[in-house]
Amino acid sequence: MSDLPNKARVVIIGGGVIGCSVAYHLTKLGWEDVVLLERKQLTSGTTWHAAGLIAQLRATKNMTKLAKYSQELYGTLEEETGVATGFKRCGSITVALTEERKEEIYRQAAMARAFGVEVEEISNTRVQELYPHINLEGVKGAVYLPKDGQGDPANIALALAKGARQRGALIKERIKVTGVAKEGRKVVGVDWQSDDGSQSGQIACDMVVNCAGMWGQAVGKMAGANVPLQACEHFYIVTENIDGLTQLPVLRVPDEYAYYKEDAGKILLGAFEPEAKPWAMDGIPNDFEFDQLPEDFDHFEPILEKAVERLPLLAEAGIHTFFNGPESFTPDDAYHLGLAPELDNFWVAAGFNSIGIQSAGGAGMALAEWMDSGAKPFDLGDVDISRMQPFQGNKKYLYERSKETLGLLFKDHFPYKQKETARGVRRSPLHHHLLEQGAVMGEFAGWERANWFANPEQEREYHYTWKRQNWFENSAAEHRAIRENVGLYDMSSFGKIRVEGPEAEAFMNYIGGGDYSVPVGKIVYTQFLNHTGGIEADVTVTRLSETAYLVVTPAATRLADQTWMMRNKGAFNVVITDVTAGEAVMAIMGPNSRKLLEKVSPNNFTNAGNPFGTAQEIEIGMGLARAHRVTYVGELGWEIYASTDMAGHVFETLMEAGQDLDLKLCGLHMMDSARIEKGYRHFGHDITCEDHVVDAGLGFAVKVDKGSDFIGRAAVAARKESGPQNRLLQFKLTDPEPLLYHNEPILRDGEVVGYLTSGNYGHTLGAAIGLGYVPCAGEKAADVLASTYELDVMGTRVAAEVSLKPMYDPKSERVKV
The missing domain is CATH 3.50.50.60 (FAD/NAD(P)-binding domain)
Structure with missing residues (x-):
C-alpha cells in the first residue's frame, strides 16, 4: 500500500x-x-x-x-x-398502551418544547389519519414529531x-x-x-x-x-411489496417493543426485545463483512404476533427478509x-x-x-x-448487562428505574449490615447503594410508576428523621482521591477555584473549572497534612475528576491516587447527631472543638476514624471516615448507641430530597462544564484573590464584573400533588425560558422542588424574582414560587448550630 x-x-x-x-x-x-x-x-x-x-x-x-x-x-x-442519502422528513408517531407510558410520552413532549423540538400530543383520530393501517385497540395516547425522518x-x-x-x-x-x-x-x-x-x-x-x-x-x-x-443480535423483518402503500410516518409502539418504517412500498418491522442475545463472546470472526447472523424466529415470534394485531395488513403481506445483524451496546x-x-x-x-x-x-x-x-x-x-468505570470492560459483566440494555430503548423509562442485570459487583463494607436492616439497593457506577429502607413487613423491591412510588413514605420518614432527630446513611461509594507531594498545596491552588492554603484539618468546598469558568468537578477537599489532601467526588465522576487532575498536573511534584476502597463513610446527620457521636467517642464535637468545615481524627468505639463536619442535606452532621477493616465495628457501635436516640437508617433517595430543599447543586444535572460557576450561584466558593492563578480565573473575574448571564433558581410548586423529576419546562410570564435541571419532592417544604436556570443578562436579581413562574408538568402549567436563596434554612443556621 x-x-x-x-x-x-x-x-x-x-x-x-x-x-x-x-x-x-x-x-x-x-x-x-x-x-x-x-x-x-x-x-x-x-x-x-x-x-x-x-x-x-x-x-x-x-x-x-x-x-x-x-x-x-x-x-x-x-x-x-x-x-x-434517501433522507426525508416523514415524521414519527409514538403510541402508549398504558397510562404510565402515556405519562412518559407526554412528559417527553413537554421536554421537547423546552428543547425547541416541534411536537404535539395527538388524539387517536389523528393517529388514524396519519397512519390509517394501525389498529388503535388499547391506545391510550400518542405524540407526533412532524420533523422526524428516515434515510x-x-x-x-x-x-x-x-x-x-x-x-x-x-x-x-x-x-x-x-x-x-x-x-x-x-x-x-x-x-x-x-x-x-x-x-x-x-x-x-x-x-x-x-x-x-x-x-x-x-x-x-x-x-x-x-x-x-x-455486540448483540438485532432483528427486523421486511415485507414483500404492499399494493397502494404510500409514505408513512415512523411508528413506534414501545409497549410491544416494536417500530415500523415504510420503505419503498414495504414495511420494515424492527424490535428492541426485552431480553437480548449477546453475540461473539469469543471474538468477531476475521472474515466478517456485510454478514448477517442465523435466523431465530422463535426469539422474534412474540413481537411479530403482536405486530400482526397492531398492523393487520402484515397478516396479508409476505416476509421478504428476516434479518438478524449484530450491533454494539454499552452498559x-x-x-x-x-x-x-x-x-x-x-x-x-x-x-x-x-x-x-x-x-x-x-x-x-x-x-x-x-x-x-x-x-x-x-x-x-x-x-x-x-x-465508564474500569470494571465495566469485564467480559462477563458486559455479557450479562447487554442482555438488558438493548431492550432499555423501548422499556418504560420510569424515574429511579434500576438496572436488573450484572448487579452486585461493587459493595460497601457495610453492605450486609444494611441488608440486615431492610435496605433496598440501587446500582450506581457499579456500586450497590441503599436507596431506601423497607419496613419489617414491606416488600423489598421497587414498584415503578410516574406517581408516588411504593417507597415514597419510607423516604419521607427518613427525611423527617434527618430534619428532626438523627439519621445514618452510607456514603462509601463516593470517590476519594489522595493528592500528595511537596507541591500538593500549589497544585491544588492551580487546579481548583478555592483557597487550599489552609490549616491541616480544614475542609474546602470547591469546584475545578475549565478556562471558560464552567464546572468540571464539584468536590470537597480536606487538608490531611502539610503535603496531602483528600478530594471527595461523586461516585460516578471519580475517574473523570482524577483524569482532569492528571491531565492538568503539568510539572507539579504530586502523586494522585484513587483511595476510594480504603475507607467506608457513614454520614451522621440531624439535630441530635452531636449527641450520638458524644455517646461513642471521647473527642470534642463542639463548635469550638470541631467547627463546621473541619475534620479531626477520633476514637470511636474501640476503633479509629476521621470525622468531617460537612453536610449535603442541610443539617448539623458529620461524615465518619473509617478504614475498611474497622467499618463494620464503627457501624455496629453507632447503631447500638443510637437505639436510645431512635437513630434511623436512611437511603440516598432521602439525601437527594433533602439536598434539593437546601438548594445544594447536583453535579451532572444542575452544574456541568458549560454552566458558569457564577451563574450557578457558586461564586462564593471561588477565590479570585487568593494570590495565585488557577484554571478559569480570568473567566470568573470577568463574570463577577459583568454579572451573571443566567441564574439558578429554586422552584416550589404551589400544588402539593404533582411530582418533578427534571427537564420540565420553565415558563416566565407565560413564555418558555428554560427547563428544570433537577427535581424531587420536598417533604419538609410540602411540595415538589426543582432547580433550573433562567436567562437574566443585564437584569437585577429582584427583577428576575418579580416575574410570574409556572412549570409544565406533563402538558399542564403549574404555578411555582421561586427563590435565589434556599427555601429551607436560608441562613444555614441549622448546619452550624
Missing part, C-alpha cells in the same frame, strides 16, 4: 457512519493529513443494515441538539456531495466519506489496524496490515480515533484503553464519545446502541470540535467515555 502515508495528524479506525462523520467534520474544520482505515469495506460492519430512523428528541438538551444537527446535516449532504444508512455514510475526501481526507479500505504504539500516556503510531496479509507498516500520528463499532473494545485494548461495549445504553481516560490523544466514538445513524452527524461534529479546540464544545457528560 505505497499510497499510505508514514505520518498523519490523525488516524481514524473504522469506516462506518461514525468514522466517516468524524473524518467529514475534521476536514470541515480545515484539518489536513486525516487518514481513515477500514478493515473491509466502508459500512460493512453495522451501518449497512441499520434501520435508518432519524429522530430529534433525546433524553437531554445536548443529546437532542446533536440529534437535531444530524437531521439538518443529512438534509444538505446530497446537494454537497451528489450522493443520494439510507449506507449512503449517508458514503456521502460523509465523499465529503471528507473532497476536502483531502485519505480513506483506505481493506486495511486492518493490528496494533497501537504508545509512549507514556500518548499514542504515537498505528500498525496496519493489508487484508490479504501481503503488506504491513506503521503510520506515525498525533491522534487516534477509535470508531471501530463492535470492534471498539478490542481496538481500545490495543491502546490500553477501556471501551466497554458488547448504560449511552454511546461512548471523547478522550479515553487512560491516554491523552486517543479518542473514542463507538457503541451507539442502535441509534448510530441519528447520532452520527452530531457526534462527529462534537468530537471534531473537541479535538480541534481541546475543550468540549458543550456538556457531553451523558456520553463522555470517562463515565
Whole structure:
C-alpha cells in the first residue's frame, strides 16, 4: 500500500457512519493529513443494515441538539456531495398502551418544547389519519414529531466519506489496524496490515480515533484503553411489496417493543426485545463483512404476533427478509464519545446502541470540535467515555448487562428505574449490615447503594410508576428523621482521591477555584473549572497534612475528576491516587447527631472543638476514624471516615448507641430530597462544564484573590464584573400533588425560558422542588424574582414560587448550630 502515508495528524479506525462523520467534520474544520482505515469495506460492519430512523428528541438538551444537527446535516449532504442519502422528513408517531407510558410520552413532549423540538400530543383520530393501517385497540395516547425522518444508512455514510475526501481526507479500505504504539500516556503510531496479509507498516500520528463499532473494545485494548461495549443480535423483518402503500410516518409502539418504517412500498418491522442475545463472546470472526447472523424466529415470534394485531395488513403481506445483524451496546445504553481516560490523544466514538445513524452527524461534529479546540464544545457528560468505570470492560459483566440494555430503548423509562442485570459487583463494607436492616439497593457506577429502607413487613423491591412510588413514605420518614432527630446513611461509594507531594498545596491552588492554603484539618468546598469558568468537578477537599489532601467526588465522576487532575498536573511534584476502597463513610446527620457521636467517642464535637468545615481524627468505639463536619442535606452532621477493616465495628457501635436516640437508617433517595430543599447543586444535572460557576450561584466558593492563578480565573473575574448571564433558581410548586423529576419546562410570564435541571419532592417544604436556570443578562436579581413562574408538568402549567436563596434554612443556621 505505497499510497499510505508514514505520518498523519490523525488516524481514524473504522469506516462506518461514525468514522466517516468524524473524518467529514475534521476536514470541515480545515484539518489536513486525516487518514481513515477500514478493515473491509466502508459500512460493512453495522451501518449497512441499520434501520435508518432519524429522530430529534433525546433524553437531554445536548443529546437532542446533536440529534437535531444530524437531521439538518443529512438534509444538505446530497446537494454537497451528489450522493443520494434517501433522507426525508416523514415524521414519527409514538403510541402508549398504558397510562404510565402515556405519562412518559407526554412528559417527553413537554421536554421537547423546552428543547425547541416541534411536537404535539395527538388524539387517536389523528393517529388514524396519519397512519390509517394501525389498529388503535388499547391506545391510550400518542405524540407526533412532524420533523422526524428516515434515510439510507449506507449512503449517508458514503456521502460523509465523499465529503471528507473532497476536502483531502485519505480513506483506505481493506486495511486492518493490528496494533497501537504508545509512549507514556500518548499514542504515537498505528500498525496496519493489508487484508490479504501481503503488506504491513506503521503510520506515525498525533491522534487516534477509535470508531471501530463492535470492534471498539478490542481496538481500545490495543491502546490500553477501556471501551466497554458488547455486540448483540438485532432483528427486523421486511415485507414483500404492499399494493397502494404510500409514505408513512415512523411508528413506534414501545409497549410491544416494536417500530415500523415504510420503505419503498414495504414495511420494515424492527424490535428492541426485552431480553437480548449477546453475540461473539469469543471474538468477531476475521472474515466478517456485510454478514448477517442465523435466523431465530422463535426469539422474534412474540413481537411479530403482536405486530400482526397492531398492523393487520402484515397478516396479508409476505416476509421478504428476516434479518438478524449484530450491533454494539454499552452498559448504560449511552454511546461512548471523547478522550479515553487512560491516554491523552486517543479518542473514542463507538457503541451507539442502535441509534448510530441519528447520532452520527452530531457526534462527529462534537468530537471534531473537541479535538480541534481541546475543550468540549458543550456538556457531553451523558456520553463522555470517562463515565465508564474500569470494571465495566469485564467480559462477563458486559455479557450479562447487554442482555438488558438493548431492550432499555423501548422499556418504560420510569424515574429511579434500576438496572436488573450484572448487579452486585461493587459493595460497601457495610453492605450486609444494611441488608440486615431492610435496605433496598440501587446500582450506581457499579456500586450497590441503599436507596431506601423497607419496613419489617414491606416488600423489598421497587414498584415503578410516574406517581408516588411504593417507597415514597419510607423516604419521607427518613427525611423527617434527618430534619428532626438523627439519621445514618452510607456514603462509601463516593470517590476519594489522595493528592500528595511537596507541591500538593500549589497544585491544588492551580487546579481548583478555592483557597487550599489552609490549616491541616480544614475542609474546602470547591469546584475545578475549565478556562471558560464552567464546572468540571464539584468536590470537597480536606487538608490531611502539610503535603496531602483528600478530594471527595461523586461516585460516578471519580475517574473523570482524577483524569482532569492528571491531565492538568503539568510539572507539579504530586502523586494522585484513587483511595476510594480504603475507607467506608457513614454520614451522621440531624439535630441530635452531636449527641450520638458524644455517646461513642471521647473527642470534642463542639463548635469550638470541631467547627463546621473541619475534620479531626477520633476514637470511636474501640476503633479509629476521621470525622468531617460537612453536610449535603442541610443539617448539623458529620461524615465518619473509617478504614475498611474497622467499618463494620464503627457501624455496629453507632447503631447500638443510637437505639436510645431512635437513630434511623436512611437511603440516598432521602439525601437527594433533602439536598434539593437546601438548594445544594447536583453535579451532572444542575452544574456541568458549560454552566458558569457564577451563574450557578457558586461564586462564593471561588477565590479570585487568593494570590495565585488557577484554571478559569480570568473567566470568573470577568463574570463577577459583568454579572451573571443566567441564574439558578429554586422552584416550589404551589400544588402539593404533582411530582418533578427534571427537564420540565420553565415558563416566565407565560413564555418558555428554560427547563428544570433537577427535581424531587420536598417533604419538609410540602411540595415538589426543582432547580433550573433562567436567562437574566443585564437584569437585577429582584427583577428576575418579580416575574410570574409556572412549570409544565406533563402538558399542564403549574404555578411555582421561586427563590435565589434556599427555601429551607436560608441562613444555614441549622448546619452550624
